[in-house]
Amino acid sequence: NIFQKRWILCDVEDKHRTSVNSLAYTPVGQVWSGSSDGSLRVWCAQPKSVLQVLDELNHQGQLEVKGGGFRGGIRGWKKCWVRLNGNNLMWFPDKQRGGSEIDRINLSLVQSCTECGEEEGLKIDSTTSMKKSVTTSFRIPKKGNEGDMKEWIKLIRQAIRLSALSENSPSPSSSSSSSSPTLVLQMEVTATIKDASIDSLATVDGYVWTASSDFHLRQWGIKNMADEVGSIFRNNKKWLQILHHLKLPVEHVELRFQSITAMISPLASNKQVWVAMGNQLAVVDLSQAPKGSELPLQPSLVQFLEPRHNDVIRLLGRTQEVGNDKMIVLSAARESRELWEWDS
Numbered sequence: 001n002i003f004q005k006r007w008i009l010c011d012v013e014d015k016h017r018t019s020v021n022s023l024a025y026t027p028v029g030q031v032w033s034g035s036s037d038g039s040l041r042v043w044c045a046q047p048k049s050v051l052q053v054l055d056e057l058n059h060q061g062q063l064e065v066k067g068g069g070f071r072g073g074i075r076g077w078k079k080c081w082v083r084l085n086g087n088n089l090m091w092f093p094d095k096q097r098g099g100s101e102i103d104r105i106n107l108s109l110v111q112s113c114t115e116c117g118e119e120e121g122l123k124i125d126s127t128t129s130m131k132k133s134v135t136t137s138f139r140i141p142k143k144g145n146e147g148d149m150k151e152w153i154k155l156i157r158q159a160i161r162l163s164a165l166s167e168n169s170p171s172p173s174s175s176s177s178s179s180s181p182t183l184v185l186q187m188e189v190t191a192t193i194k195d196a197s198i199d200s201l202a203t204v205d206g207y208v209w210t211a212s213s214d215f216h217l218r219q220w221g222i223k224n225m226a227d228e229v230g231s232i233f234r235n236n237k238k239w240l241q242i243l244h245h246l247k248l249p250v251e252h253v254e255l256r257f258q259s260i261t262a263m264i265s266p267l268a269s270n271k272q273v274w275v276a277m278g279n280q281l282a283v284v285d286l287s288q289a290p291k292g293s294e295l296p297l298q299p300s301l302v303q304f305l306e307p308r309h310n311d312v313i314r315l316l317g318r319t320q321e322v323g324n325d326k327m328i329v330l331s332a333a334r335e336s337r338e339l340w341e342w343d344s
Contacts, residue, residue, distance in 0.1 A: 006183075008047045008183045008184065008185055009184065009185065010043070010184060010185040010186075010187060011158055011161065011162075011184060011187070012161070013154050013157065013158055014041070014158075014185075014187040014190075016033065016035040016037075016039055016041065017035070017037055017039070018035050018036045018037040018039075019035060019036050020033050020034070020035045021034055021035060021036055021197065021198060021199055021200065022034050022198065022199065022200045022201040023201065024201035024202060024203045024208050025045065025203065026203055026206060026207075026208060027203075027206055028206070029044070029045045029046060030042050030043065030044065030045060030188070031043045031044075031045045032201055032208045033201075034198030034199075034200075034201050034210055035197075035198060036197045036198070037192075037197070038192050038193040038194060038195070038196045038197060038198055038212065039190060039191075039192050039198070040190065040191045040192065040193065040198060040210060040220070040240065041187055041189075041190045042187065042188045042189050042190070042222065042240070043185055043186065043187055043188065044185070044186045044187075044188055047183040047184065047185055047186075048183065048184060048186050049181035049182065049183055049184075050162050050165045050166045050181065050182045050183075050184055051166050051181065053162060053184055053186050054086050054087055054159065054162040054163065054166055055086055056186075057084065057085075057086055057155065057158065057159050057162070058083075058084065058085055058086075059083070059084040059151070059152070059155050060081070060082065060083040060084065061081075061082060061148065061152070062079060062080070062081055062082070062095070062141060063079075063080060063082045063091070063121075063138045063139065063140065063141070063152065064077040064078065064079055064080070064121070064138070064139050064140070064141055065077070065078055065079075065080045065082065065091050065102075065136065065137070065138055066078070066136070066137045067134065067135050067136040067137055068091075068102070068103040068105075068134060068136045069103065069128050069132060069134035069136075074102075077139070079094075079141060080092060080093065080094075080102060081093070081094050081095045082138065082152075084152075084155055084156060084159060086159070087106060087107045087108050087159055087162070087163040087166070088104055088105070088106060088107065089104060089105040089107060089124075089156065089159075090103070090104040090105075091103060091104070103136075105124060105126050105134075105136060106126070106129075107126075107156070107159045107160045107163045108163035108164065108166070108167060109126050109127045109128070110124055110125070110126045110160050110163075111125045111126060111127065111133075112124070112125045113125075113156065113157055113160055115153055116137070118139070118146070119139070120137060120139065121137055121138050121139025121140070121149065122137065122138045122139070122149075122152065122153050122156065123135060123136075123137045124136050124137075124138070124156075138152065140152075162184075165182050165184075166182075188222070188238060189222060189238040189239060189240055190240070191220070191239070191240035193210070193212050193214070193216075193218070195214070196212040196213045196214040196216075197212060197213040198210050198211075198212050199211050199212060199213055199259070199260040199261065199263075200260060200261075200262055200263035200275075201263070202263045202264055202265045202273050203265065203268060204219075204265045204268060204269070204271060204272075204273060204286060205268075205269050205271060207219050207220065207221065207243070208220050209263070209265075209273060209286070211260045211263045211275055212260070213259070213260065215247060215248040215250045215258075215260065215277075216245055216246070216247050216248070216296060217245060217246050217247075217248065217263075217273070217275070217284060217286075217289070218242050218244070218245040218292075219242070219243045219244040219245065219286070219289065220240050220241070220242060220243065221240070221241050221243045222238055222239075222240060222241075223238065223239050223240075223241050224237070224238055241292065242292035243291065243292055244286070244289040244290060244291055244292060245289065245290065245292060245296045246284070246286075246289045246290060246296045246297075246298045246301060246302075247296040247297050247298070248260075248275065248277065248282065248284070248302055249299040249302055250277075252282075252304055253277050253278050253280065254278065254279075256278075257277070257278020257279045257280070257312065258277070258278060259277070259278055259312070260275060260276065260277055261276045261277075261278070261312060261313055261314055262275070262276040262313060262314070262315060262316040263275045263276070263316070264316040264317070264318060264329065266318050266327050266329050266344035267327055267344065271285070271286040271287040272284065272285060272286060272287075273286060274316060274329055274342075276313035276316055276331065278312055278313070279308050279309040279310065279311055279312055279313060279333070280304055280305065280306075280308040280309065280313075281304070281305045281313070281329075281331060281342070282302050282303065282304050282305070283302070283303045283304075283305060284301060284302050284303075285301040285302075285303075286301075288301055289301065305342070309331065309333040309336070309338060309340070310333065310336055310338070311333050311334055311335045311336055312333065312334045312335070313331050313332065313333055313334070314332055314333065314334040315330075315331070315332040316329065316330070316331055316332075317329070317330040317332075318330070318344070326343075326344075327344045328341055328342060328343060328344055329341075329342040329343075329344050330342070
């Protein structure tokens, strides 16, 4: 038997735009990634089939619609309640009369999807079941949020790509042994730290902490909001929120060493992290970290260890001491290749 490696990739719209600096895993089955442009992403650790991801793709809101194929379409712009449900984009007269569908687009039949600016919005060229070519445009109402339109464009394009992949992917009930469903990594939620690079991640008591180039440590939580319409359609929204944060006292570090290169939680559950700041280690007490709405300056919670490495620390690790259950921390320097052992 020949073992064939398989790469499982995320959707092109979800990938980081710059290099990923760190990964962290949480007990609830999530993988967190942080990159040099300050973007933080949360992924489902278990890959899903294209059909599963497509089935879970739901979004809804008010848009202005023009065109379409049903009964000649809508001649001018008209406010409608629009739903994206898997590979179907549907619109209705309003939120309350959701059962009276005006028209829909099967996104597996889309020929082109073009962003045309604020006035013309998003233009979709598609074919109907009768092989008729139809053009439909969508835009945010005049007093709407521009960011909402960007979210619509992203999700519609993602649904179009997934629909194309699903055409060539066998269904889970398929009896074929020669082929398996196409798998993708699904991103659950994302956030960005402005004007900073995310240099390291650590999981402490089930929560992820970020260490960034602005010398802030931040604890993150995922918030959920369910917006239910009718009795069967649910649009789940998630966002990342800073729960606690503190600022590291960078004045204790020589200017040439002022960078964060690694972070680790030796016991993963004692509300403590070790941070490599240039050539020295700082032990940070997280139990008293201010809440997200409070000022982050708490230098008393940070203890710098001696001695210092002669050059930048490039790696932190943890292991058990031989013969007992005592946890020790290992630090490795970049140039000198020194490996030091610390009592956790």
